Amino acid sequence: MKYITLNNGVKMPQLGLGVFQIEDFDTAKKTVLTGLKNGYRLIDTATAYKNESAVGEAIKESDIRREDIFVTSKLWVQDMTYDGAKRGFQSSLDKLGLDYIDLYLLHLPIGDIFGAWHALEELYETGKIRAIGVSNFEPSRLVDFIHFNKVIPAVNQIKLNIFNQQTEIREFMHDYDIKLEAWGPFDEGKHNIFKDLLLTKIGEKYQKSAAQVALRWIIEQNAIAIPKSTHEERLVQNMDIFDFSLTDEDLKEISTFNIDNSRLGYHDPEEVSRILDLEFH
Ligand SMILES: NC(=O)c1ccc[n+]([C@@H]2O[C@H](COP(=O)([O-])OP(=O)(O)OC[C@H]3O[C@@H](n4cnc5c(N)ncnc54)[C@H](OP(=O)(O)O)[C@@H]3O)[C@@H](O)[C@H]2O)c1
Numbered sequence: 023m024k025y026i027t028l029n030n031g032v033k034m035p036q037l038g039l040g041v042f043q044i045e046d047f048d049t050a051k052k053t054v055l056t057g058l059k060n061g062y063r064l065i066d067t068a069t070a071y072k073n074e075s076a077v078g079e080a081i082k083e084s085d086i087r088r089e090d091i092f093v094t095s096k097l098w099v100q101d102m103t104y105d106g107a108k109r110g111f112q113s114s115l116d117k118l119g120l121d122y123i124d125l126y127l128l129h130l131p132i133g134d135i136f137g138a139w140h141a142l143e144e145l146y147e148t149g150k151i152r153a154i155g156v157s158n159f160e161p162s163r164l165v166d167f168i169h170f171n172k173v174i175p176a177v178n179q180i181k182l183n184i185f186n187q188q189t190e191i192r193e194f195m196h197d198y199d200i201k202l203e204a205w206g207p208f209d210e211g212k213h214n215i216f217k218d219l220l221l222t223k224i225g226e227k228y229q230k231s232a233a234q235v236a237l238r239w240i241i242e243q244n245a246i247a248i249p250k251s252t253h254e255e256r257l258v259q260n261m262d263i264f265d266f267s268l269t270d271e272d273l274k275e276i277s278t279f280n281i282d283n284s285r286l287g288y289h290d291p292e293e294v295s296r297i298l299d300l301e302f303h
Contacts, residue, residue: 023063024264026246028176029199032153034125035092036241037261038064040205040248047076053252054080058091060258066179066203066248067118068096068129069110070302074117082119093118094125096157096179097142098302102133107141113303115150126151127179131163132297136170143173155179157205161194168198179203182245184221184236184279185213192243202245207237220275228266231259238263239276 025033039057044050050073054065058080067077074095081091095118101110111126126142128135135156142154155177159167168174178195182188182204195202208215215221221232230238233249237260240247249260268276 023061024241026201026244028153028201029174030153030176032124032176034153034177034201034246035062035064036246037237037263038062038066038092038094038246038248039257040066040250041073041077042066042068042071042205042250044076044250044252045072047073049252050076051080051083053257055084056254057257058084058086060254061261062257063090064092064094064246064248066094066205068127069098069101069114070096070129070300072302074114075119078118078120088120092124093120094127095123096127096129097138098129098300099132099297100301100303102128102130102135102138104134104137104141106134107138108145111142111145111151122150122152124152125155125177126153127155127157127177129157130297131156131159132294135167139167139171139173143171146173153177155200155203157203161191164191164194164198164200174198175200177201177203177246179205181206181209182240182243183207183209184215184239184276185209185281187277187280189280202243204240204245204247207240207247207249208233220279224268224272224275230263230266234259234263235268235272235276238266238268239273242268242273 024036026036039062095114097110145151146154153176155175157179159178218232221235225235
């Protein structure tokens with residue numbers, strides 16, 4: 023496993039398991055246990071995924087030391103205030119059954135993100151969170167946020183994949199040493215990614231699948247990838263991407279996938295209203 027060093031010195035595995043859309047307790051627990059058995063050491067959950075308890079149970083049942091597992095969770099918008107963040111974080115901690123969380127993120131730039139961030143800064147100072155970060159923040163939001171806060175986010179988790187290559191924000195985050203964590207590394211299976219002919223052709227040179235080429239591209243952008251799968255053979259396959267490198271020619275071909283429809287942030291009022299109506303606890 024390769025590790026990325028965050029801007030506060032904490033080391034984070036560069037590849038992890040995302041558990042979005044696995045709400046069934048037994049399936050979530052089994053998936054995390056299978057991931058841990060196959061070498062995953064980073065688990066990405068969230069209040070909104072409704073599976074923090076299952077993730078916690080799996081961690082407890084595994085024979086891996088707590089300090090060897092990197093756990094990420096996220097604060098949902100219903101708790102996006104100073105008091106709400108303290109409450110929401112404690113709820114995540116209790117559900118996970120842990121004493122601390124490795125990385126805690128503001129899930130979306132909606133609500134009182136400054137109040138919530140101050141609460142996270144305090145929790146970070148007490149050691150209950152090892153690193154704090156944000157998710158789905160566009161560059162202008164990040165500049166504003168950095169300007170008015172003491173702690174610079176360690177991570178911004180955004181959609182990054184071969185179809186959404188996010189060139190503008192990547193340069194900006196690099197300047198502030200905010201690490202990019204790629205959600206939707208397969209774009210959730212859209213655009214026929216797993217059977218794509220060009221990716222398959224590139225992969226054949228290294229005896230790798232289209233999925234592995236797509237993940238390898240993320241790793242080579244120095245980003246952290248958190249693919250989701252509930253199937254053991256895919257979990258194994260997705261982890262097996264550290265023994266080959268893409269050539270300049272491969273990278274040039276992959277650059278043609280970028281369809282640049284990846285505007286970050288939430289600009290559609292109907293979408294924001296829909297999000298504000300969602301309650302998770
Ligand atoms: N911060 C945010 O707002 C945000 C938003 C979305 C996601 N996320 C995080 O990012 C993680 C990953 O994103 P995602 O779950 O949306 O989508 P994704 O990882 O891009 O794609 C997951 C899909 O790909 C399939 N798959 C995985 N590996 C495969 C392989 N080797 N071959 C063929 N199919 C494969 C999975 O199917 P099976 O499960 O059936 O194998 C699933 O349908 C999430 O789980 C979550 O932790 C964060």
